[in-house]
Amino acid sequence: MAPEPANKRRKLSPPTSNVPGFAKWNLEQDYEQRPRKRKDAKSEKLPVKTAEGWKENQRQEPEVARQEQEDDADSFLASGDEADGAEKDSGVADLEPKPKPAPKPRLPPKEEIRQAKEDLARIAGNISEDPEENIGQLGSLAHIAESENVTVQKLALGTQLAVYKDIIPGYRIRPLTKDDMNAKLSKDVRKLRSFEQSLLGGYKDYVKSLEKLASDEKLAAVATGCACNLVTSVPHFNCRNELLAILVKKLNTRHLTPEGVKCVEALEQLFRDDEEGHASLEAVSQLTKMLKSRNYQVHESALNSFLHLRLLSEFSQKASTTSVDRDQSQSNPKEKMKKKDREFRTKRERKLVKERKAVEKEMKEADAAVSYETRDKNQAETLKMVFVAYFRILKARVQHLMGAVLEGLAKYAQLINQDFFGDVLEALKDLINDAEYSLHASEENEADEEQKLDDGARRNAVRESMLCIITAFALLQGQQDVVKSVNTLHLDLNFFITHLYRTLLPLAMETDLELSAKNSEHLSDPNGLPVTTSEGGKAKVNVATTTVLLLRSLQSVLLPPTGTRLVPPVRVAAFAKQLMTLSLHLPQKSAVAVTGLLQQVTKTHGSKVAALWNTEERKGDGVFDALSEEVESSNPFAGTVWEGELLRMHWDPRVRDSIKAIEGNVKEGR
Numbered sequence: 143m144a145p146e147p148a149n150k151r152r153k154l155s156p157p158t159s160n161v162p163g164f165a166k167w168n169l170e171q172d173y174e175q176r177p178r179k180r181k182d183a184k185s186e187k188l189p190v191k192t193a194e195g196w197k198e199n200q201r202q203e204p205e206v207a208r209q210e211q212e213d214d215a216d217s218f219l220a221s222g223d224e225a226d227g228a229e230k231d232s233g234v235a236d237l238e239p240k241p242k243p244a245p246k247p248r249l250p251p252k253e254e255i256r257q258a259k260e261d262l263a264r265i266a267g268n269i270s271e272d273p274e275e276n277i278g279q280l281g282s283l284a285h286i287a288e289s290e291n292v293t294v295q296k297l298a299l300g301t302q303l304a305v306y307k308d309i310i311p312g313y314r315i316r317p318l319t320k321d322d323m324n325a326k327l328s329k330d331v332r333k334l335r336s337f338e339q340s341l342l343g344g345y346k347d348y349v350k351s352l353e354k355l356a357s358d359e360k361l362a363a364v365a366t367g368c369a370c371n372l373v374t375s376v377p378h379f380n381c382r383n384e385l386l387a388i389l390v391k392k393l394n395t396r397h398l399t400p401e402g403v404k405c406v407e408a409l410e411q412l413f414r415d416d417e418e419g420h421a422s423l424e425a426v427s428q429l430t431k432m433l434k435s436r437n438y439q440v441h442e443s444a445l446n447s448f449l450h451l452r453l454l455s456e457f458s459q460k461a462s463t464t465s466v467d468r469d470q471s472q473s474n475p476k477e478k479m480k481k482k483d484r485e486f487r488t489k490r491e492r493k494l495v496k497e498r499k500a501v502e503k504e505m506k507e508a509d510a511a512v513s514y515e516t517r518d519k520n521q522a523e524t525l526k527m528v529f530v531a532y533f534r535i536l537k538a539r540v541q542h543l544m545g546a547v548l549e550g551l552a553k554y555a556q557l558i559n560q561d562f563f564g565d566v567l568e569a570l571k572d573l574i575n576d577a578e579y580s581l582h583a584s585e586e587n588e589a590d591e592e593q594k595l596d597d598g599a600r601r602n603a604v605r606e607s608m609l610c611i612i613t614a615f616a617l618l619q620g621q622q623d624v625v626k627s628v629n630t631l632h633l634d635l636n637f638f639i640t641h642l643y644r645t646l647l648p649l650a651m652e653t654d655l656e657l658s659a660k661n662s663e664h665l666s667d668p669n670g671l672p673v674t675t676s677e678g679g680k681a682k683v684n685v686a687t688t689t690v691l692l693l694r695s696l697q698s699v700l701l702p703p704t705g706t707r708l709v710p711p712v713r714v715a716a717f718a719k720q721l722m723t724l725s726l727h728l729p730q731k732s733a734v735a736v737t738g739l740l741q742q743v744t745k746t747h748g749s750k751v752a753a754l755w756n757t758e759e760r761k762g763d764g765v766f767d768a769l770s771e772e773v774e775s776s777n778p779f780a781g782t783v784w785e786g787e788l789l790r791m792h793w794d795p796r797v798r799d800s801i802k803a804i805e806g807n808v809k810e811g812r
Contacts, residue, residue: 251291258286258294262301273309274337280305280344287351296364299355302348303368310376315342342380349381356388366392366401370408377412377421383428386421390428393444394436396542406443413450418513419520422451430527438540445535445546448528449553453521525557533562536569544573548609552616563617570610574641577603604652607645608691611638615698639713642695643773646720650727655688689732693739696721700743711750715778718743718751722785723768730794737789737800744804748811754783755808 189196249257265283268276283305287298315338327335349372355365369388372379389405398406409425416422426448433440487495528550535547551558551566558566614635649655686694700709700717721740725733744751766781789801 251293254289254291255293255297258289258291258297261286262297266301266305269305270308273341274333277309277337277340277344280340284344284347284351292360295355295361299352299361299364299368303371306345306348306372307375309341310345310379311338312378314378314380315339317342345379346381349384353384353388356391363401366404370404373408373421374411374415377416382421383424386425386428390425390432393429394432394440396439396441398441398443402441402443406447409447410450413447413452416452417517419452419517419524423520423524426451426524426527430531433531434534438535438538438543442543442546445531445543445550448531448550451524451528453525453554453557525554528554529558529562533566533569536566536573539573539576544606545609548606548613552609552613555613555616555619558617566617567614570614571637574607574610574638577606578641604645604649605688605691607641608688608695611642611695612691612698614638615695615702619698619703639699640771640773642699643716643720643776644771646717646724647768649688649692650724652688655732656729657687689728689735693735696739700739701746709747709750711747712778713773714743714747715751715754716773716776719754719766719778719781719783720768722783722789725789725797726785730797733792734794734796734800737797737804741800741803741807744807744811748807750811752808752812753779754781755786755805757782 189198248254262283265279269279280302283298283302287295287302289295289298318335318339322335349369352365352369355361356369358365366388369385373382373385373389389408392399392402392405395402409429412425413422429444429447433444532547532550535543548570615638618635696717700714702709718740721736725736725740728736764777764780766778767776770776786801786805789797792798792801
C-alpha cells in the first residue's frame with residue numbers, strides 16, 4: 143500500500159487587528175510567531191519510486207527555497223541594502239575568491255602624454271584663475287604625478303612647481319591648533335583658513351615627493367631642479383628645511399654631479415638675496431653639519447658658497463648705531479624742487495601731512511630697529527658657524543679644501559675677533575712649513591713621495607703658500623685696531639715676508655705659472671694682466687693663477703694701505719732687484735704684470751730704491767747675494783739693476799713701456 147499523504151502545513155498570516163494603523167501592532171511578537179524553514183530540516187515530501195528504488199522527492203525543493211525567499215522579502219524588518227538588491231552576507235567565508243574587475247586598458251605612451259598635457263593645462267589654469275575655489279584640484283595634479291610614464295611624471299612635477307609658485311602667499315602659514323579649530327570665526331576667515339590649510343597640506347606632500355624622487359635616477363634631475371627653484375623663489379614659505387636638506391644631500395661627495403652644480407648655484411643665490419638672514423642661517427647650519435659628518439671629504443664648491451654670504455655687503459656706506467651717512471644729493475630732495483612745482487596746500491592740510499609723516503617715520507624706525515636686531519643676531523650665528531668650519535679644516539689639514547678656507551679667511555678677516563689672530567697666524571705658519579717640506583721631499587726622493595703625495599698636493603704647494611701670505615696680511619689690514627696694536631700682540635710677519643722672498647726665483651722655473659688650480663688657462667685683459675674671470679663674466683673662487691697670487695702677495699708686502707705701516711728701504715730694494723731678475727724669465731703676460739707692479743712700487747718708493755739705478759751710488763760694502771734666505775742679509779744696495787738694459791729690448795712693447803715708466807719714476811724720486 144502507498145503511504146498516506148501527509149497533511150500540508152498551512153501558511154499562517156499575522157492576525158488582523160481592529161486598531162487602525164500600527165500604533166498597537168507588536169511587530170517583534172508577530173515576527174517571532176511566524177513559522178521558519180531550517181536548512182537542516184528533513185523533507186516531508188513522499189518518496190518517489192524510480193528504477194533504482196525509492197528516493198526522496200526533490201522536485202519541489204526549489205519551490206521551497208523560493209517560498210523562503212518570498213517570506214524573507216515580505217518581511218518588513220529586511221534591511222535597506224537587501225531591499226535594494228544588494229548581495230546578502232551569508233556569514234560563511236567564500237571559498238572561491240571573487241573575480242577582480244578588469245583593469246582599464248592603458249593608452250599608448252604618446253596618447254597618454256597628450257592627454258596628460260591637456261589635463262595638466264586645464265587643472266593648472268583653473269587653480270591659477272581662482273585658487274580659493276579650485277584649491278582641491280591640487281590632489282588631481284598629485285594623482286597625475288603618480289603615473290608610470292616618466293615623461294608624465296616630469297610634466298606633472300613641473301606643473302606643480304609653476305602652480306605653487308603662483309599661489310603661494312608672501313607669508314608663512316601657521317598650522318592650526320585645537321583652540322583655533324574650535325574658535326568661532328566669520329565666513330570669510332573660515333574660508334581663508336580652509337584655503338591656507340589645503341595649500342599647506344598639498345605643498346607638504348609635494349615636497350615629500352621631491353625628497354623621495356631626488357634619489358631616483360630617472361627623475362633626480364627634475365626633482366632637484368624643482369627643489370632649487372623653490373628655495374630661490376619662495377624661501378620664506380614653509381618646508382624650507384626639507385628643501386635645503388635635498389640640496390645639501392647632493393653636496394656630500396668629493397665629485398660634484400650636474401645636480402650638485404645646480405644646488406651650489408641655488409645656495410649662492412639664496413645667500414646673496416637673503417636680507418633677514420633666517421634662510422642663510424638654516425642653510426649654513428645644515429652645510430656645517432654635513433661637512434662634519436663627512437669628515438670634510440666633500441667638493442670645495444660646498445665650502446666656497448660661504449663666500450656669497452651677505453656678511454660684508456650689508457653696510458655699504460659709512461654708518462653708526464644711530465645714523466647712516468648718505469649722499470648730500472639724496473638727503474633733501476625738496477631743495478631741488480622749484481617753488482612753482484610744489485602742490486598748494488592749506489594750513490590745515492600741511493599740518494595733517496606733517497603729523498602723518500611723523501607717524502610714518504616712527505613706524506619705519508620701529509621696523510628698522512627690529513629688522514636690524516634680527517639680522518645682526520642671525521649674521522652673528524652664521525659667522526660663528528663659518529669660522530668654526532674654517533678652523534676645524536685648518537686643524538685637520540684637509541688638503542683639497544685649503545684654498546677655499548684661506549680665501550674665506552682673507553675675505554672675512556675684518557670680522558675675525560682679535561683674540562684669534564695669534565692662533566690663525568700660527569696655523570698659517572704650519573701650513574707654509576708643510577708645503578715647503580713637501581716640495582723639498584719631492585725634490586730629494588720623488589719615487590717615494592709619489593706614493594704619498596698626489597699630483598694635486600705637489601702642484602698646489604706653492605699656491606697654498608701664497609694664499610697663506612695673502613691671508614696673513616689681510617688679517618692685519620682688515621682691522622685698524624689690530625694694526626695699531628701689532629707690537630702689543632707680538633704678531634711677527636717677517637716669517638711670511640721671508641718665505642715670499644725665497645719663493646721668487648724658483649717661481650721663474652714653474653711651468654704652470656699662468657695656469658689656475660683647475661689646469662685651465664685664463665683670459666687676459668687689454669693690459670696683459672691675467673684675470674680670474676670665467677668666460678661668462680662671473681668671478682670664480684680659488685681659480686686665480688699663480689701669477690695673480692704672487693702679485694697679491696707682493697702688493698700686501700710692498701704696497702700696504704696708507705697709514706698702516708712703513709716699508710723699510712732694504713726690503714723694497716731687495717724685492718725690486720729680485721723682480722727685475724724674475725721678469726727676464728717669465729712668460730709674456732706674467733712679465734707685463736710684474737713690470738706693471740714695479741712701476742707702482744717705484745712711483746711710491748722712488749726715493750728708497752733710486753740707488754739701484756745708479757752704478758756710482760752705493761750704501762754699503764760687499765756684494766749682492768741673490769740666493770740669501772733673509773731679506774736684510776742679501777745686501778741689495780751693493781748691486782745694480784742691470785736687467786733693465788735687457789728689458790728695454792723685450793719683444794713685447796708693453797714691457798718696454800713699463801721699463802721706461804720705471805726709470806722715469808726713479809728720476810723723479812731722486
